[in-house]
Amino acid sequence: MVDRKNAILWRIRDQPITISTDWIWEQWSYDDHKLMFGLLFSLKSFTAKMDPTNVEKGNLGVPQLPGQGCSFHSFQTNTYKLSFMESPSGIKIILVTHPKTGDLRESLKHIYNLYVEYVTKNPLYTPGTPIRCELFNTSVDQYVRTLA
Template sequence: MMFGLFFSLKTFAAAMDPRTDTKSQLGAPLRIGESCTFRSFRTNNYKLHFLESPSGIKIVLNTDPNAGDLRDNLSYIYGLYVEYVMKNPLYTPGEPFKCELFLRNLFQFVKTIGL
């Protein structure tokens, strides 16, 4: 369900991109980093923050609807992922992972930003 939501929002943002004359067709697959992308959306109950890395990793945070811009925070979380998961020689890309150092640092970071 979440994949469909992100896919739809990405293609909609790309179709509405004011920087290009050529508009992508709604529903057409996009390359990572191609065209506009959405960063967050808000409802009455929550705000969803989204970051897609150049490697295709998607990071999502749900917060209070009044939360500000968390792009830097999402980038920091991606840096933790790269440092503790991707650089781990025991990690197999595409497989589920359990990395205590990553989780410990992630939880510690999230506590500092008050989410």
């Protein structure tokens, strides 16, 4: 989960649920995160410019508010699928899954609901800081495990 300024708020490391291959998430460095933000950011400007149904698109790379312009909800490679959701306040939720998983938009919305319930409604949480909420951790953990 990523905030408006692309700082990592929260991240889960989960065991692969469907297949057991060498899982190298543990080796993910801070550079990989920056790489992912860069990829998502450029993909968003790419889709906004590519949008074949819109006449008024502006130039490539024009800064856009969350919800403005054509965005994307997932991409798929032969080894993984990345699902992406951006809330109106700019919080981005990212799920990396097995390539054969179906549409995860509802799941992302559910996780966002959990975020609203357990994080934003927590009086001790300052917006923009890393999330340390026990209830949020356990509920997301539980939910992600049911997704398999």
